[in-house]
Amino acid sequence: MGDSHTSHTGVRFELLGPLRALRDGVEIPLGPPKQRAVLAVLLLQEGRPMSYDGLVEAVWGGSPPVHVRNLVQKYVSGLRRALGDGPLLEWTGSGYRLSGAAVDDLRERRQLVDAALAARDAGELRRAAELVARAEELWRGEFAEGLAAPCLAAERLRWSEKRLSVLEARLAGQIEAGRPFESVHELVRLAAAHPLRERPVELLMLALCRAGRGTEALLAYEELRRRLAEALGTDPGPALRSLHARILRQDPALLAEPVPVG
Template sequence: MGEGTTGTTTGTSHGSHGSHALRLELLGPLRALRDGEEVPLGPPKQRAILAVLLLQEGRPLSYDGLVEAVWGGAPPVHVRNLVQKYVSGLRRALGDGPELSWTGSGYLLTGARADDLRERRRLVDEALAARNAGDLERAGERARRAEELWRGEFAEGLRTPYLAAERLRWTEKRLTVLEARLAGAIELGRSFEYVHELVRLVAAHPLRERLVELLMLALCRTGRPTDALTAYESARQRLAEALGADPGPALRSLHARVLRQDPVLLPSPPVPAA
């Protein structure tokens, strides 16, 4: 579940930069807030440059690297003028505090960060530490809070090569934490509460075997082993049609356990919420 951090994680930027600090968010459409009011960030490519620079986390990015990240291998003829225009536009939009400068080796954004990414990393790290300590309640609560930071797709609406790759990476991160949270809830005997959510997630990610596994576990724990077998068979058919492959070892093993009526999979009494 852990993702690691860079630098010191301290929650939001408000606490460390004063009451008029600019809060920047990437877990959804790129958003800048000052005193709770959204700050206009300009046209899509200008916003994309900001998103790319935020993801460098205080490291300079060369001119060529920035162009490749935002426009790919076929930039427009006047791309240098566009970069200069958008950088100037960002300096005006960000106002006092953040500094977007040219270092000689690249563009460097300082005094600004993706606050929601840092908050999420902290919560995920706390969830992992709690799980390792056997505190599933706290682990689930921290993972839920991390999930609540999402407002949509990562950097939603910004179509650039670099951000498209980052979007895929963060989708995987999001699903991994979500799976860990649901696994903890099932372990705590709360399968009934999450069956419908798992059905929805399997429909949204039909080839993700871990979600199918969790759905099967939840169904067994709520006294529905036949439905668990049906879920497995549906997943097997999807994998065969889409990938020409069989389910992986974990899913096959769970299927075998359901068939032999493993008593560990029987319904268990729920653990009261703290």
């Protein structure tokens, strides 16, 4: 996407990785980590006022420092100086409001994923995969990486799950489009990175099966079953057990069936 897509005030904000603000492609220094956390939290309000108490809770949690009011005023003043003309950070009487600003990479990601879903529903699987790949390229690291704040920690977890789900949907679409070989290596890495998550192993088993590597698909199931038993004392879920049974009996329909992408 590049840095040409910015808020109407000329400043581009990004949160899919470390927080960045860019004016004309040049990064704006945003000050110390807590000041950056205040900005990230206010950006996520999308122009809605946030009460003083709500801001303190979001940035510091239930045990803020003694002089937190002074810190909030200091950081707000610092952000006003850093952002200069353009985005407006003001006290409305009911809370702090940041207007004239948007999280541009989040908006672009949403547009790309929506377009990918529309393409998938229209049967344009290759275009859907390309759009999702472009959405993934917007990520530069973890969500709001490096900023310690309860609100941002919760958002980081939520976005990690959303990112994984989109990645899994892209790989499912790739298998469905008849390109299982292209998916195998990425699915092996994904399963290793999330050893107790079942969906990557389910997709890996499908890809291996359709690539004529049924024995490896069964081994992938056994490895996950062992990991789940050791870590949680549970078995794989019904979708995975059903797929395992179908591979064992060499179900011919399995090779041609569409892959569920949800």
